[in-house]
Amino acid sequence: MSALLHDVLTAILVLAGAAMCLAAGIGLIRFPDVLSRLHAATKPQIFGLMAVTADVAINNFSVGTVTLVVAIVVFQALTAPMAAHLVGRAAYETEHLRPDLLIVDELRDRRAAR
Amino acid sequence: MTTPRERRGAVGNQIPPLIALIVLWMLLWGEFSWLNLLIALVVGIVVTVAFYLVPVQLSGRLHPLHTVVFFVRLILDIVRASIDVSWLAVKPRLVTSNAILEIRLRTRSDLILTWTAVATSIVPGSIVVDIDRESSILYLHVLNMQSARDIESFRRRVLDTERRIVRGFGSSEDVERMRGVRPADRRASRLKGTS
Numbered sequence: 629m630s631a632l633l634h635d636v637l638t639a640i641l642v643l644a645g646a647a648m649c650l651a652a653g654i655g656l657i658r659f660p661d662v663l664s665r666l667h668a669a670t671k672p673q674i675f676g677l678m679a680v681t682a683d684v685a686i687n688n689f690s691v692g693t694v695t696l697v698v699a700i701v702v703f704q705a706l707t708a709p710m711a712a713h714l715v716g717r718a719a720y721e722t723e724h725l726r727p728d729l730l731i732v733d734e735l736r737d738r739r740a741a742r
Numbered sequence: 743m744t745t746p747r748e749r750r751g752a753v754g755n756q757i758p759p760l761i762a763l764i765v766l767w768m769l770l771w772g773e774f775s776w777l778n779l780l781i782a783l784v785v786g787i788v789v790t791v792a793f794y795l796v797p798v799q800l801s802g803r804l805h806p807l808h809t810v811v812f813f814v815r816l817i818l819d820i821v822r823a824s825i826d827v828s829w830l831a832v833k834p835r836l837v838t839s840n841a842i843l844e845i846r847l848r849t850r851s852d853l854i855l856t857w858t859a860v861a862t863s864i865v866p867g868s869i870v871v872d873i874d875r876e877s878s879i880l881y882l883h884v885l886n887m888q889s890a891r892d893i894e895s896f897r898r899r900v901l902d903t904e905r906r907i908v909r910g911f912g913s914s915e916d917v918e919r920m921r922g923v924r925p926a927d928r929r930a931s932r933l934k935g936t937s
Contacts, residue, residue, distance in 0.1 A: 648824060655831030663869065664838055667885045668831050671866030675824035678817075692772030699769040709863035709870070716869045716883060720842075732893065734844035735872055735881040 634686075641683035648676030661726045662719040670712040677704055758800060760786045800853065802913070809910035816861055816903075823866040830886055841887040842871060845900050847878040848919045854912050855880075858904045868896075 655668025681697040719725055720735070727733065767782035768774060830836075847858060855878050862882065863870045872881040880900070887893055908916045 648828060651828030651831045655827070658831060658836055660838055663871075663883045664840060664885055666869055667827055667867060670869075671864075672824040672828045672831075674864065675820055675866075678820075690772075695769040695772050699766065705864050706860070709860050712863060713859075713870045716871050720871050720883075729838050729840050730842055731839050731887060732841040732843065735842045738844060738881075 638683055638687065641679045641686070645676040645678075645680035645683070648672040648679070652676070661729060662724050663716055664729070666712050666716055666719075670708045674704055674708055677701065755800065756790050759795065760790050763789055804911045805909060808906065812861075812903075812906040812910045815906060816865070819865045827866040827885065838886070839888055840883060840885055841893060842881060842883050843887075843893060843897065845880045845882060845897055847880060847901070847904050849878055849904060849908060849912065849916045850919075851913060851916060854904065854907055854916060857907050858900070861903050861907065862900050868900075 649672075652668050652671075652673045655672070656665055659665045659668050678701055681700055685694050685697045727736075763786035764779070764782040767785060768778065771778055847855060849855060849858070852875065855873070855875065859870045859873060859880055862868050862880070867885045869883045870880060871883050873879070874881075882900070884893075884896055887896065905920050908920050912920075
């Protein structure tokens with residue numbers, strides 16, 4: 629019974645991780661401009677990584693793997709937003725965005741007001 | 743000229759990052775041994791001295807329960823929003839309607855501002871495009887905003903995140919700001935009381 633439970637849990641986690649990576653790939657192609665593609669490229673993949681590494685930790689349960697998994701997730705969580713911010717900011721400043729996709733742009737309004 | 747007291751404060755401010763580096767070294771090795779701790783300490787000191795960072799003003803306050811609430815809520819948000827963004831990517835009819843929103847945070851601390859920025863941009867669907875540090879304003883690019891109601895609920899979500907962070911480890915001044923009692927007003931009322 630517990631072996632079955634273990635298998636089911638493993639399957640769910642790995643499939644969830646794979647599905648997230650797939651969705652990130654599809655989003656990268658389908659989304660129309662740089663800023664929305666960034667969302668697809670950086671974000672669902674964090675959850676995917678969390679699911680896959682959690683599965684690794686469950687399958688090889690030892691202090692060493694758990695700490696390594698924590699380190700991996702923390703670093704991914706710290707670096708992904710930075711990368712997204714830098715690319716996003718560069719894209720905004722160089723006007724690689726499609727204003728027609730934005731329903732509000734308060735940053736532009738603010739700069740215009742200055 | 744720096745006074746000894748200021749110098750001690752500057753050294754004290756470097757200690758939390760040093761501890762973080764030691765913990766990281768331990769995490770990477772995956773085991774505890776005294777030799778490891780010694781090497782971690784040496785490497786940590788070399789790194790903090792060689793790559794000197796501007797001292798971060800820590801609040802010196804930590805509420806364990808609220809901190810745990812913040813992290814659990816953050817993970818739940820990541821899971822929920824990941825599914826939302828993935829569905830948006832694969833659903834047959836692709837409608838993109840995004841927004842760049844200006845969100846005025848209430849905190850005046852760089853640390854809380856950074857934490858809020860990272861915590862909101864790690865949750866799928868929002869990216870920090872720009873930050874106005876002087877007035878604590880985040881400019882976020884948000885995916886899939888259809889109406890004014892979506893925008894308002896997103897704004898509220900970011901402010902709630904900020905509140906959870908401040909409750910967890912913000913300064914007590916910031917906690918009062920969250921309640922709407924501004925320290926400036928408080929100082930004014932205290933001055934009135936003494937004069």
